[in-house]
Amino acid sequence: MNSGAMLTLKQGSREHRNYLIVTWGLFILFAIALPYILTAMFGEFQVGRMNRALYLAVAILGLNLVIGYSGLIALAQSAFIGIGAFVTTSLIMDHGWDYWMTIPISMGATFVVGVLVGIPALRIKGLYLALLTVAFAAVFPTLAKLDKWGIADRTGGVNGRNIDEKIVAPSWVQSILGIDDTPDQQAIYKYFIIAGLSALAFWTTRNLIKSRPGRAIIAIRDNETGAAVSGINLPLYKTLTFGVSAALGGLAGVMWAMNSAFVGEQDFGFAPLAIPLLVGLVIGGVATLEGAIVGSLVWVFVGEFTRNLGLDILSQALFGLILILVTFFAPGGVVGFMKQMKARLVRVIPQPPAGVLPSASAGDDLVDDVVPEPAV
Amino acid sequence: MQLFLQRLFDGLDNGAVYAVVAVALVLIFKATTLVNFAQGELAMFGTFIAYILAVEPDDAALSYTLGWASWEVGFLPFGLLAAIFVAMAISAATGAAIERVLIRPFDPTDHLPVVLITLGLFLILNSVAGYLWNFNPRPFPSMFASGTDDFVSIGGARLRHTVIGTWAVMGLMLLALWFILTKTKAGLAFRAVSSNTESARLVGVRVGRTLMFGWALAAAFGTLGGSLVAPKLFLQPNMMATLLIFSFAAATVGGLDSLIGAVVGGITIGLIQSILVGYLGDYDPAFIILSLAVAFLCILTVLWFKPSGLFGTARVERV
Numbered sequence: 003m004n005s006g007a008m009l010t011l012k013q014g015s016r017e018h019r020n021y022l023i024v025t026w027g028l029f030i031l032f033a034i035a036l037p038y039i040l041t042a043m044f045g046e047f048q049v050g051r052m053n054r055a056l057y058l059a060v061a062i063l064g065l066n067l068v069i070g071y072s073g074l075i076a077l078a079q080s081a082f083i084g085i086g087a088f089v090t091t092s093l094i095m096d097h098g099w100d101y102w103m104t105i106p107i108s109m110g111a112t113f114v115v116g117v118l119v120g121i122p123a124l125r126i127k128g129l130y131l132a133l134l135t136v137a138f139a140a141v142f143p144t145l146a147k148l149d150k151w152g153i154a155d156r157t158g159g160v161n162g163r164n165i166d167e168k169i170v171a172p173s174w175v176q177s178i179l180g181i182d183d184t185p186d187q188q189a190i191y192k193y194f195i196i197a198g199l200s201a202l203a204f205w206t207t208r209n210l211i212k213s214r215p216g217r218a219i220i221a222i223r224d225n226e227t228g229a230a231v232s233g234i235n236l237p238l239y240k241t242l243t244f245g246v247s248a249a250l251g252g253l254a255g256v257m258w259a260m261n262s263a264f265v266g267e268q269d270f271g272f273a274p275l276a277i278p279l280l281v282g283l284v285i286g287g288v289a290t291l292e293g294a295i296v297g298s299l300v301w302v303f304v305g306e307f308t309r310n311l312g313l314d315i316l317s318q319a320l321f322g323l324i325l326i327l328v329t330f331f332a333p334g335g336v337v338g339f340m341k342q343m344k345a346r347l348v349r350v351i352p353q354p355p356a357g358v359l360p361s362a363s364a365g366d367d368l369v370d371d372v373v374p375e376p377a378v
Numbered sequence: 379m380q381l382f383l384q385r386l387f388d389g390l391d392n393g394a395v396y397a398v399v400a401v402a403l404v405l406i407f408k409a410t411t412l413v414n415f416a417q418g419e420l421a422m423f424g425t426f427i428a429y430i431l432a433v434e435p436d437d438a439a440l441s442y443t444l445g446w447a448s449w450e451v452g453f454l455p456f457g458l459l460a461a462i463f464v465a466m467a468i469s470a471a472t473g474a475a476i477e478r479v480l481i482r483p484f485d486p487t488d489h490l491p492v493v494l495i496t497l498g499l500f501l502i503l504n505s506v507a508g509y510l511w512n513f514n515p516r517p518f519p520s521m522f523a524s525g526t527d528d529f530v531s532i533g534g535a536r537l538r539h540t541v542i543g544t545w546a547v548m549g550l551m552l553l554a555l556w557f558i559l560t561k562t563k564a565g566l567a568f569r570a571v572s573s574n575t576e577s578a579r580l581v582g583v584r585v586g587r588t589l590m591f592g593w594a595l596a597a598a599f600g601t602l603g604g605s606l607v608a609p610k611l612f613l614q615p616n617m618m619a620t621l622l623i624f625s626f627a628a629a630t631v632g633g634l635d636s637l638i639g640a641v642v643g644g645i646t647i648g649l650i651q652s653i654l655v656g657y658l659g660d661y662d663p664a665f666i667i668l669s670l671a672v673a674f675l676c677i678l679t680v681l682w683f684k685p686s687g688l689f690g691t692a693r694v695e696r697v
Contacts, residue, residue, distance in 0.1 A: 075493050122681035129413050129489055130685070133626050134677055136415070140623045141674040144667050273504075273619070277497060284494060315509045322501030326480065329494045 010349045018350060037193040049189040050261060051302055056193075056200045057257035059298035062283050063207055063291070064250030069280075070289030071211060072243045073223030077272070078119070078135035079279050081142035082112045082248040084270030086255020088146060091165055091265050092156040101169065101260055105199075108256045109249040116248025117241055124240040131244075139272040146267035162266025165259060169195075196257050203253060208291055210246070219243050273318075278305070281321045284328050287335030296336045383535030385656045386649065391541040391610075392624075393648020394548045398603035399618075399625035400632065400640035401555070402596040407634045408572040409592040410486050416476075416499035417600050418618030418625070423503050424469035424601025425608050425617070426511055429518060432461030458519055462605045466598040473597025474590040481593070482586055507615040515612035521547070521605070544606050551602060552641065555595070564591050572635070620670060624651070627673035631680050633690020642688060647676060 011018040040048045061079050068076045086108040093099040093107060119138055123131040146157045157163065169188055181187040210216050218239050221229040230236050259265055269275060278301055286297025305317060332339060399421065406414045414420075476499065484491040522543030529536040559565035567588045570578040579585050604618060611617050628647045632639025655669045686692040 069490065073490075075489055119678070122678055122685075126681065126685045129411070129493070130630075130681055132489070132493060133413060133630060134674075134681065137623050137626055137674045137677050140620070141670045144670050148667055150662065277501060280494070280497065288490070315505055318505035319502045319509070322498040322505070325494055325498035325501065329491050329498070330483070333491070 009347060010351065012351045021348070033197060037190045041190065046186040046189045049193050053189065053193055053196045053257070053261045055298045055302040056196050056295075057254045057261065058279065058282065058302065059295040060200050060203045060257070061251050061254035062279055062286065062298050063204060063294040064247035064254070065279055065283050066288065066291075066294050067207060067211075067219075067250070068244055068247040069283065070293075071216070071223060072219045072240060074124070074240060074244070075129065075132040076120075076135045076244060076247065077132060077276050077280060078139040078142070079247070079251045080270050080272060080275035081139050082116060082251030083255040083258060083275065084142055084146065084265075084267070085112050085115060086252030087259045087265045087270070088157045088255075089252075090256045090259040091163055094165055094259075095163070096156060101256070104259075105253065105256050108252045110252075112252030112255070113245045113249040116251075117245040120241050120244035120248075121237075124244065125237050136272065139276045143267040143271045146270070157265070157267060162264055162268070165263045165265070168263065169260060192261055196261060199253065199257060203250060204291060204294075207250070211291075215239065215242070278321065281325050284325055285335055287337030288333070290335070290337040290341075292340075293335050293337040300336070380534035381656075382653070383532060385652045387535060387537050387541055388656075389649035389652030390645065391538075391544055391648070392652060393628075393645035394541075394544045395603055395607045395621070395644075396624045396628040396647050397641040397644025398548055398551060398599055398606065399621060400628035400644045401551070401637055402600040402603065403625060403629045404632075404634060404637055404640040405592050405596040405599070407629070408637070409568065409589055410481075411635075412481075412486060412489070412492050413496075413626075413634075414593075414596070415493065415496040415622075416503060417596065418622030419500050419503035419507075419615075420469060420473065420476075420597050421600035421604035422615060422618045423472075423507055424465045424597065425518070425604035425613060426507060427468055428458075428461045428465035428601070428605050429516065429608075429613055431464055432458045432519070458521055462521070462602065465605070466601045469597040469601040470594035473593040473595075476597075477590045477593035478586075482589070504615050511615070513614055513616070515614040518605075518608035518613040520609035540609070547602070547606060548641075551599060552637075555599075555637065558595070564588070568592055623670060624648075624673050627676045629687075630677045631687055633687025635691060636687065636689035639687050639689030647673060650676065 009021075011021055036052065037049045040052060061083050064082070065076070065079045068074050089108045089111050090101070090104040093104045094101065119134065120131065123134045168185065169192055170183055173183075181190050211219070218229065218234045221232065221234060222236060222239060226236065282297030282301040283293065284297070285300050286295070287293030301321075305321075328335060334341070399417065402417055402421070403414065406412060406417075480495050480499070481492060484495070486492070520540050520543075522540045529538045530542070531537075557565075559569060567578070567583045568591060570581070570583050571585055571588045571592075575585055578588075603621075607621060608617065611621070624647055625644070628643035629640050630643070631646055632641070632643025651669050651672055655672055658668065680687055
């Protein structure tokens with residue numbers, strides 16, 4: 003067991019469980035304390051920005067599902083966020099719905115649109131999905147402006163649209179969270195809603211990836227022919243993956259509407275949103291769940307930092323440069339680098355469940371940390 | 379009838395430009411099965427170089443850093459033509475350098491890194507152009523007579539000299555491309571590589587050099603396309619963004635690996651855009667906004683019914 007790690011744990015052992023409880027417990031405590039820390043240090047405005055990083059992380063997670071796990075290249079996440087945000091806005095403003103009720107409709111709508119856009123490109127190998135989604139992302143803002151069939155009325159057209167229905171915490175929640183009913187303080191309430199929804203999205207996606215369909219998706223990425231020969235229905239799985247990814251974009255759109263209470267087509271374009279999401283994904287780490295959140299944080303906060311430096315025009319060039327440098331020198335992104343560092347500190351030995359052959363033991367908790375036991 | 383002819387001519391005008399940029403896309407796709415997302419921005423940058431060389435040496439920011447660029451170019455058309463040629467040469471060198479430095483290190487069958495690299499280039503070129511020359515649209519001189527009276531009247535519709543000129547340039551470009559690909563050794567190598575990279579390598583074709591040559595050609599033609607369209611769209615860093623989508627549509631409709639297809643596709647997209655959107659706009663002005671959506675629908679339709687496009691080769695995968 004010469005791993006060089008400071009701490010070596012056997013998977014499933016008591017120590018391993020304690021380790022998981024401690025690390026996750028610390029993480030959750032930190033997540034609960036975070037909005038208060040941000041408020042105390044920088045004011046509620048930064049909590050709103052944190053919320054933005056959280057829901058964009060869900061959008062990047064969707065992008066990651068397609069690009070990282072299924073190996074297809076799709077670049078239209080901006081449009082799906084836009085659809086989610088516009089559907090939410092319209093349902094609330096024109097039909098008097100509540101925010102939470104719009105979630106299934108928005109996710110369902112983006113799923114269907116994703117499938118419809120994806121089907122033709124996904125039947126064929128190659129970069130067709132990339133071409134098609136770039137075109138879709140570029141077209142979407144113009145469609146949202148179409149002054150016909152009530153589209154522009156619902157989306158707000160070129161001016162965008164405010165959502166008058168404000169989110170205010172009920173008084174008992176206010177007392178638990180220790181906030182008052184001023185609009186600024188609601189950012190903290192929204193933080194807990196958005197963090198909860200994002201956590202749910204991450205947890206579901208993680209389970210999806212570790213389940214049978216998830217392994218099928220990864221098999222398609224690694225060897226398309228091999229996957230097909232093993233009985234995986236390629237077009238079906240590819241289309242479903244793209245649809246789920248779009249639905250995650252739709253969920254991010256709902257949270258976008260919640261957080262900013264304003265939607266405008268110019269925010270959902272290819273250059274303003276789709277490319278930054280991709281940059282976030284690559285910085286964070288392709289095909290890692292944590293990468294989505296790391297990339298989103300880097301994009302939202304570093305992007306703001308460069309704008310504050312007065313480098314507004316060049317911030318795009320900076321992101322382009324980062325994109326090229328990361329692709330060249332750190333294809334695993336920040337998370338890939340962190341994992342290498344972590345492997346030196348903590349090492350978890352996989353333990354096959356009883357009655358299962360060792361080769362089938364992958365897929366348990368924290369599979370990313372599992373290092374195969376070296377042959378003795 | 380007059381209106382129809384007018385829209386036909388407009389469509390042919392746009393179509394020629396889409397065709398030129400689509401040819402640039404296809405050149406790269408043919409050789410490497412990659413799509414260069416920075417193609418439009420490279421063309422925009424090249425057009426800015428032509429602008430600086432020909433039009434306003436004193437006004438342009440780059441002339442301060444590149445002192446030699448501030449020479450006075452004599453009278454226009456000729457000066458402009460010379461400037462465009464020089465810009466095309468500079469673009470070609472840039473394209474070749476990009477291939478050598480940024481693209482070649484990656485495995486061409488793994489699409490993601492190359493997509494990321496070209497998108498990164500897209501961001502850098504766009505924002506550096508905005509930083510150097512700001513985002514205000516500038517008038518760009520046309521290579522052809524473009525006064526209000528410079529047109530041929532056919533059936534009451536105006537076939538402008540610029541349209542004829544654009545077509546002439548496109549024809550010349552295709553002729554040059556045909557000559558390069560069929561009559562020169564580099565062209566032969568290019569065709570060998572695009573038909574079968576491994577076999578070409580085995581018989582001694584220097585694949586890397588040939589791909590560099592393809593990128594150089596594509597960048598030069600992109601700049602030509604940019605210079606053709608700049609008088610109409612006005613020169614600014616975002617000039618090529620929408621045009622690139624139309625060119626994607628053109629290349630897909632024609633078949634991503636067919637040069638003839640790119641030309642036919644470009645004209646098709648130009649005509650569909652001008653005629654369909656024109657008549658939809660007569661029906662209700664709100665529909666004018668749909669011209670980009672038409673390009674998207676064209677891509678979608680082609681992928682549904684004939685993924686290889688009108689002239690592309692259907693790929694047969696051996697399992």
